Amino acid sequence: MANSSTGDSVLTRLDRVLSTFSAAESLLSAAEISRRTGLPPATAHRLCRDMAELGWLESLPGGYIIGTRLWEMTNRSAPTMRLAVRARPHLSDVQAVMGQHVQLGVIEGHEVLFVDRLSAREAPRIHGGVAGRLPLHVSATGIVLLAHASAEFRMFYRSHHDEKVPGGTPTIAEDRLEQVRQQGYCAQTGVIEPEVTGIAVPVRQRGRAVVAALGVVTDDDDVARRPAPWVQMLQIAARGIQREISGQN
Structure with missing residues (x-):
């Protein structure tokens, strides 16, 4: 042709x-x-x-x-699919305990691409699914990825996505991203769906570079008030994924 x-x-x-x-x-x-x-x-x-x-x-x-x-x-050769396959057992562990949406996202352009998601019957209805995309700054998973991107990428992203969530809170201000890096997670409520909370943590390779973000999405009111137990479980799973993709035993 x-x-x-x-x-x-x-x-x-x-x-x-x-x-x-x-x-x-x-x-x-x-x-x-x-x-x-x-x-x-x-x-x-x-x-x-x-x-x-x-x-x-x-x-x-x-x-x-x-x-x-x-x-x-795609299943045979795509790096994102290999990542999803290796991460799936750890997503399953989190989902079994939390009974909510558990998802794994990577940066694709200026968006978070969700390469895997597990859900439960009791979980709230939310936008998107596996292979779905969202701008980085509107989801907890995306903000974690943005926070750990290069300074040049963050500056470029902010210059093209100068938006605010309801209530006027900047989601991509550098001090907000620095807070996410320092505390090791992102938690936010009501940005996409009202009364729905997203929490996410970074997934690293052996060299400490962040290659993905692992998150949970829930309408459990207690999560926003006491995120620590949820963050701890996500971090344990993230370290398990790190061992898988880094070839560690």
């Missing part, structure tokens, strides 16, 4: 097609993909057909869904 008349490469067009799918809209017709990507209908139909033949998409009576080929390759 040659480049388009607009100069878009084949890979760019493939990425535009794949980016149209979401958890809420997992089945799309070629016509809808054409509309969302801006690709000519004939081009969108051809790309969808070719991607289905390769397993990138799967053709169904109502349109196309993401194919299993992507899932297969």
Whole structure:
């Protein structure tokens, strides 16, 4: 397939097609993909057909869904998936005790990408899920990652995300991020969902670099008042993940 008349490469067009799918809209017709990507209908139909033949998409009576080929390759080789696999037993331990949402996030661009999440029936309904994204400064998991990013990255992020949570409290001021670094965790309530608290701690590699953040999301009122027991459990799990990804026994 040659480049388009607009100069878009084949890979760019493939990425535009794949980016149209979401958890809420997992089945799309070629016509809808054409509309969302801006690709000519004939081009969108051809790309969808070719991607289905390769397993990138799967053709169904109502349109196309993401194919299993992507899932297969991602699980086999992506570093984030290897991290999620090694961390899963520790997330399971935390979730079994806390009975709430437990999630693992990494920095992806200017967002936190949630590479794994375990939930319980009693846990509150919250936004997103595995492979979901949020701006770094709106979740406890993201703030932990932002706090441990380089000074240059933090300055650049603040210059592009000068926002405040309800009540006017700056979430990304440097003194706030310094507090998170010093105390070893972030806790905040009501930023995304009312009366829902997020607590997160850093996950480090052997060289002490922060590579992920481990968090819990709950509507338990006691968490905001007494975060210490929750933080301690998360830190124990984070050290377990560190041993796994650092190859320590």
